[in-house]
Amino acid sequence: MPEDAEAIAAFGYELGLLKRVRRTGWWHAGVRDPESVAEHTMRTAQLAALIAAEEGADPARAAFLALWHDTQETRTGDLPHTAAAYLTKPDPRQITADQTNDLPERSRETVRAAVDEYEARQTLEAQCAKDADKLEMLLQAVEYRDTGIRRVEGWIDSARKDLKTETSRRIADAAVALSPLSWRER
Amino acid sequence: MPEDAEAIAAFGYELGLLKRVRRTGWWHAGVRDPESVAEHTMRTAQLAALIAAEEGADPARAAFLALWHDTQETRTGDLPHTAAAYLTKPDPRQITADQTNDLPERSRETVRAAVDEYEARQTLEAQCAKDADKLEMLLQAVEYRDTGIRRVEGWIDSARKDLKTETSRRIADAAVALSPLSWRER
């Protein structure tokens, strides 16, 4: 039906906003033009798959949960940590419900189920996705450090201490010791 | 093993390059600072899931194939269409093989299988991912048109005529007629 296609197209445009929404935490560290939520999301999903593969979880499912984990930020922006003292973080499920309201049923249920599973943090795939979210930030922190940004330790430490899977902890240890250019020498 | 974690971390840094590699085709259309391959990839994966849901394919699998479809561009950059007359496009499977060579087996096979399936274009999920790649470009073209870029018809037309699934064709038709801001009024 045309309305279904229209609803998917409109949702596609909403998701496009994530290409422009910046990861605001880095403004605090002095980065004038930090990466977008979309850029963060791509690598989070890829890392989730790798962590899941090593942890014996379903890589495609873990990546899929990661793919939707920040999509609510089209409506709220990326709230920095300092905002926590002043407002109650909204429930991602409620925003997802609104975003997907007009979608045809299969699309709607697919997205909602992914957000539900991620937020519930009950499956190993959800945990891999959450760890990937943190690990992605850690890699980015090391990358910014390598371009001269001096105060990234707070970001590295905060990412590290939240990691739950053994695999992600090991990757984090390796990443902090590696150069972001190391892949060129392998 | 530490070497495994190191290999995953190094691969994570390589994937981070996709945040900086620009989608070069838009330079031709006059866009000075176009979106990154990472930004394109995120929405491609999301659209692949929605198309797959409507087509009765596996949404997570379609998204997963899309997630890796341009990862070879860390090594070659995003080759513009005009390059085709002067060089032979490399085989993505060969680059993926090199990129994943040091990864632990499960990670390695997970990524390679995804690239193989996508490139073979034999499954419905692969077709949904490929259509999502084109559809994402179409949405972006309309978005650029809405910011003043005048010559995007070539991009819109080329995207449209390559679409294979009925769902993606319908979304394309709807998208061209819609405002990128339409989601705010729903």
Place this chain on the structure above:
Amino acid sequence: MPEDAEAIAAFGYELGLLKRVRRTGWWHAGVRDPESVAEHTMRTAQLAALIAAEEGADPARAAFLALWHDTQETRTGDLPHTAAAYLTKPDPRQITADQTNDLPERSRETVRAAVDEYEARQTLEAQCAKDADKLEMLLQAVEYRDTGIRRVEGWIDSARKDLKTETSRRIADAAVALSPLSWRER
């Protein structure tokens, strides 16, 4: 006392963040790199002075109120309109209280009094500052329209209908009809 100077310096660094925080509403309109809160603030303060001069209010006071009107966004970011459905906008006075807590008394009371007066909207100067906030957005919308951004009417209309002073309404009417380059021909 050294601690006083240190507190002022630290507050100065916090205010510097406003050079990086982007005006997020424009991301919705498709602007990839919109102006910063600091840029918006400068012109808001200047317009507040001009409106106040014409309205018979104190121009320096009106400008001063405008100068602090978005300074709380160092902690919360610039919340887009679409966020209103999902979270309660924090009280600016509470954030200002926290931001100025360590300042020496005279600095602290100066800033707090300005924020209090602005938020209470009881004085003519506060009304001029508020109108300047809206008028600045309207001028910016026309400027973006002139660089090709197509969907700015929503911003122009929303700014216009909130204006309270006669002067700001007249400037708005003139601004919508003028070219942003008109000053070069005067």
Place this chain on the structure above:
Amino acid sequence: MPEDAEAIAAFGYELGLLKRVRRTGWWHAGVRDPESVAEHTMRTAQLAALIAAEEGADPARAAFLALWHDTQETRTGDLPHTAAAYLTKPDPRQITADQTNDLPERSRETVRAAVDEYEARQTLEAQCAKDADKLEMLLQAVEYRDTGIRRVEGWIDSARKDLKTETSRRIADAAVALSPLSWRER
């Protein structure tokens, strides 16, 4: 009268140019995308208020003088220090006279009086505003240093030696020793 509103709107557009004019001195230090004159102006006005509060001067007046101190750069750009050997810096009062020529009287006199007072440097408020101009550059230099820019000492030293008020000298001493992120730990 409509012409008055039109003149204010046109002046508003001229002031908007300060969002695009870059602080050119930083290009010398290697900064590719330095802050705008508008961004510099906002913090200068805020710092002027804080210095004035501590010095027993009128904070709103000091901020107001700072608010207009670089507005002439819409016409000349921000002339780097190296230009001084090759051209005579124009008189800001003459440019302000031209910029405000068509404004209604109250607006015109308000702006001219602010520029006159700032340039004459006879009042304590004018001195606080001038010190704020230098101090703002010093804070920015430390912030750039924290993002990796190596050669900022020249900017820090030049700012420091020009400071006249005791308060601004103390803030400068504190600022050089502080991290730009220190406000997050307070």
Place this chain on the structure above:
Amino acid sequence: MPEDAEAIAAFGYELGLLKRVRRTGWWHAGVRDPESVAEHTMRTAQLAALIAAEEGADPARAAFLALWHDTQETRTGDLPHTAAAYLTKPDPRQITADQTNDLPERSRETVRAAVDEYEARQTLEAQCAKDADKLEMLLQAVEYRDTGIRRVEGWIDSARKDLKTETSRRIADAAVALSPLSWRER
């Protein structure tokens, strides 16, 4: 001699500044991130060669004059047209003299002779270079128009009326009628 090499290296760093100095006139037209003087210079030199080839002048010489025509802007920045009312444009030969003062004799005389010839505007090559300077701006104006910038007519007209060679006038006429993407269809 080492001092000679050092002087050339230092001059090379000074010239690198032109990668960061923006063409300020476009800020007036609303372009937030306009091209650099270096970018303008490259195409000016290339166009100078093409014009010279058609005019029967020496293409390499014409390009060479163009290559140095804005190099003085490392010291003064790119002064916008509106600055002319407020300051006397410095003599490029004097700045070049200072810039090349420490260079070894052959390098020094090579650069100075090029600037002298360009500024004297007595040779056909100098005229081709000057026309190329204007024509480059015209092409850029059309390119910006194609990305949505609305008010470029002033730039196009001002470029056109200054052209002296028949070849450059013909190219200008053709350029205004062509799409910047036309080369892809040839």
Place this chain on the structure above:
Amino acid sequence: MPEDAEAIAAFGYELGLLKRVRRTGWWHAGVRDPESVAEHTMRTAQLAALIAAEEGADPARAAFLALWHDTQETRTGDLPHTAAAYLTKPDPRQITADQTNDLPERSRETVRAAVDEYEARQTLEAQCAKDADKLEMLLQAVEYRDTGIRRVEGWIDSARKDLKTETSRRIADAAVALSPLSWRER
């Protein structure tokens, strides 16, 4: 003839693309917004002239060869070093032949002769232009290092070992030891 002017204009637009094509190698080093090919080209041509002057070659000719050395990248983009393992670098002469096909004879032969001479590397001017290409990258590497980029040694070393003329080797030695700001103190 009008078609000749049209062909030159179309070629001018194609060359304008070099303002947008980024030097992709720096993305690997972590630079998010590296300089354009046009920016690189301007300084390469200038350095070629200085090297040639000292080597007793023709400065204008050396600069002219440099001016066209990367113009083929309008069609292929700037291929990073890592691409070499996956594709055969196209022959620049073939691309130039296509780019200049419609140009009037004198323009066409002028450009083709320059590319031929540069690629053949048989004249001293061609060698000076090639050395300038490498030296320009070396200066840029030092400049990026000065803005905080940590991993530029690979670029500096690779540039240095390819230099063939004595003059360029001396400039390289001097450049590595100098501050990019050194010209301000001379």
